[in-house]
Amino acid sequence: MKKNLALIGLSLTLSGCTMLGPATTDITVIGLNDFHGNLEPTSFAGVMVPDPKDPSKQVRLTTGGIEVIGGYLDAERAKQKNLVFVGAGDLIGASPITSSLLRDEPSTIALSKLGMKYSSLGNHEFDQGLKELQRMQNGGCDSNDMSKACKFVNPYPGATFKWLGANVVDKTTGKPVFPAYQIETVNGAKIAFIGAVTKTTPTIVSPDGVASLNFLDEAESVNRYVPELKAQGVDAIIMLIHEGGVSKDGFDKPACGTLTGPIADIVNKLDPRVDAVISGHTHQGYNCVVNGRTVIQGDFYGHLLQRLDMTIDRQQHKVTSIRAANVVMDPRSTSKNADMTALVARARQLTDAVKQTPIGTLASASVSRTNNDAGESALGDLIADSQLAATKDKGAVIAFMNPGGVRADLNATGASTNNAGNTATFGDLYAVQPFGNTLVVMDLTGAQIKALLEQQFDNPSAGQNRILQVSQGFTYSYDSTAPKGSKVDPASIKLDGQTLDPAKTYRVTMNSFLATGGDNFAAFKDGVNVLQLPNLVDVEAFSTYLKANAGLAGGKQDRIIKSK
Template sequence: MKSLRILVPLAASLALAACAAQPQRSSSAGPAPIANTATGNTAPARTITVGIAAINDFHGQLEPPRQSVLVKDATGATGQIPAGGAAWLASAIDAVRGQYPLHMTVSAGDMISASQVASSLYLDEPSIGVMNRIGVDFNAVGNHEFDRGKDELLRMQNGGCAQFTTHKPCQLEPFTGATFRYLAASTIDQAGHTLFPATGIKTFGTGADAVTIGVIGLTTRTTPTLVSPAGIAGLTFEDEAKAINAAIPGLKAQHANAIVVLIHEGGKQDGPPDPQGCNGMSGAILDIIPRLDPGVDLIVSGHTHAAYICDFAARDPAHPLLLTSAGLYGEMVTDIALDFDATTHKLVARRAHNVIVQSDPYQSATRLVTQDSRFPVFAPRADIAAYVKKYVDASLAFAARPVGKLAGPALRGEPGKVATGGTLGNLIADSQLGATRKAGADLALMNPFGIRTTLVPDKDGVVRFGDIYRVQPFSNVLFTQTLTGAQVKAVLEQGLDDDGPWQALAPSANVRYTIDVTKPVGSRVTSLTIGGRPVVPAKAYRVTVNQFLALGGDTFTQLAGKPDQVQGQNDLDALRDWIAAVPVRTVPAEARVTITGL
């Protein structure tokens, strides 16, 4: 496995570093950070502190994403804080790094793809440009990094204008690639090598005064179920714990004083999210941690789009590591401090908290989300704002084209134990059925996780192409294929098995089904009607889904490999045409899926 080494001069004296034993918190500091003393002994008189600014799941959100961070005050009252935007994120990261003479900046994957139109139209070149300007050191590959295929991902690292997609690269300027290093410890090519280096090293100072951080980066082993198989042909994705453990001896041989893992896999809290909390955690990351070498000190995670700070010192003394995640879309940045004994250079303490990247107010589907004076408001960094504006301005003509009118906002399903498509899922499924009737479609199904944001028309009801692009940024074509009634039910059941998070596929208007989550796997769909009649197990039905599902994505293997698949139009075009087909499209608000047993 290859590794990357970066050398950074140590501060002028250890006296300065010693002052960082309790690093001064900037005005961005929220609740008191979690502390973890690695040795359990009294902290040494002199310490060297290395600060880490960490993000994950940026997804090309160049402009504020018109989303909020949910917070709770001491009385239990909740509030929403407008957050995100590349220029605001840059200022927040600068504030975090400004506390530490010694620092590094890392990302846990999905930096690109599923992006805003101003980034996606230009193959996410501007998102890489933003992160270069911010000064990221390392980024783990995420599953979405593979959305446009392996060759295009390699271009993201190495630069150049070779064309691997339907979009033309280098439209506004030459693309020189990422100045940071992608890491891919678990992604193996046909020659048995990692696609990118497995590890990286950053050293502060030299000789006896050196403090060295070893970094391992990797993605979830479920990536093959989440992206198009054609784009990752020849690649395999190893077990995460196995790949991490295999990389540690090499870092120790390079005298790493601490091991940091950047992993595009994570967990979620149970109940209302607390950006500083670790309440009732569940998820795949909890299956990985017990199998890790105890040498891992910090895990920066992602993938689940959840925010949390988890101290495992009490939970699992064999793995007294710190687990963090900063949510998604650059709405938060995790402020992490690692303290080292200035004499032995052993890690003696670690602390972290999530800083909310509060930005400008915005109009949500239901109300104006205003700034909260209890939290700092970051000013957009001027150079990043100017760079983003260049790409936003270039995309305006494309994004501003009117599509049609909606009678009101179309909402995604509310977060819960079972993901649903909400009224927007209904609208999308109807549009896909309407677009494929000529292919004989009887019904359409849409995956909730493929719906990235709500669809909110302007005050006159006008929806623009940029609005629907944000909803479905993957540009999937539609496929119509034949399934028996028994297979249709089996497809719905796959969304409710124990292989991944539960999601109820959003059906077109002629479908109704009921879920009982207390039933065993394979029998949770308790009723299913198509066209007002109970489904007939042996009867053939023509079913429309997007390309991602048709390839078995999100573990819907029942949809993959059908011999009679008929390719239709792009999902964005289908939604555009559906909205435009009537003067004002009504948002279908009826409940098509009933969930019981929660």
């Protein structure tokens, strides 16, 4: 009996020694940021390839699209069962017509079908307001745009992945309106994903849609939950954040040390227990290390996926290694996912007729949204002109357009669909203005317009100048080296050659985003005699203008002068 007891004791001792050994799990985390509903592939500036029409020339590689993303995930899951697919915000919003004309439901359904688990909120998720975002999460057809909702699938089922936002709280209760974090158990390892969105969100979306919310400091909000996560015995913490920076290094240079911008400041304030950061918002491809921590972003539109290959010690509750890389979604080497091919085909079937409708002709194949040194673009001029033309019968004499609302160059693709000349289709115009903002007209004094122009140079949401595009006949000059509040020369602010009178009232047009103080242009909120035009959408105003002006050329970019 004593012998048997001794053997039992020895067995328990050996068992205990075995338990003291390392218990590791290898996990792959794949991240997608700033997808913006781009179900179909687009050109990627990061990779150049021979032009099929002329191999002596180089063109951008066409990458991304949900079919190739799905094919890549299929291939990687076949090799690594411990794979988690996540997002870093702006999965929807500012989307091409194939998705946005269906209220971005095809995109959320696609990402759900591909097994996305979690994503941080992005500012564009709030484009249509909190209630509509909650519908996108939970499903149903109670939308603020019934002309688009539940047309792809009825009823819309909602996203199966969870949007996360530790720093987005209800103003009344102080509690998060979406989960702050979620814990995913992968082969015995507990991985916490915690989400945050740029705290500048209220200034870069329509303020009315987020009026009930506070957007708190990103790092402080995440740090607040770290003790709670540690108490639950998590083995790793990964921050998903829709905020970013810029790097001097390319997307494919590992462990870069040149990352600057808001994300670097945030990471430097994070609790050391946060192991890695998957970021977004700035549409940059980088793979950097900040304060010993991996910080990665994958360009935009699904051109790149972020990849973290991690080894986790479950006994020590820590990450022992991380290998990070940005992976090009290259259709030349990646098969397409058949389910995604069918999904895209259905979305196109429902939208192509509208997308391919010819609107009018341009003087050239493309009108650029690229700003000159003063901050003015040829396309911005045209859009401001179209909004003024659409509201002249309401007394408008000046129109202002926010540059962030000009999402793409205006490319005339109609010629490729057998339309004559440089024909622009509705889809071409929609790619430029996908938000569905309506137009607003109001009275501003000359003094208020001067204050408005000064706000272009004091814009914390941009971290830089944010120059409004202006309509024909309105001109001014500014000195970028002058003190804050005095950069614009009052004598230079003119309408049809006449200097604006500070005391006189002028009828002004802008979109509904700007009208409520979007992009920190608070001067618009001081306007009076405000006329909302709910049936006049910005892209429709642009369409009408193009129809009325055959062979339309881009603006001359001579309305805004930078003196220094």
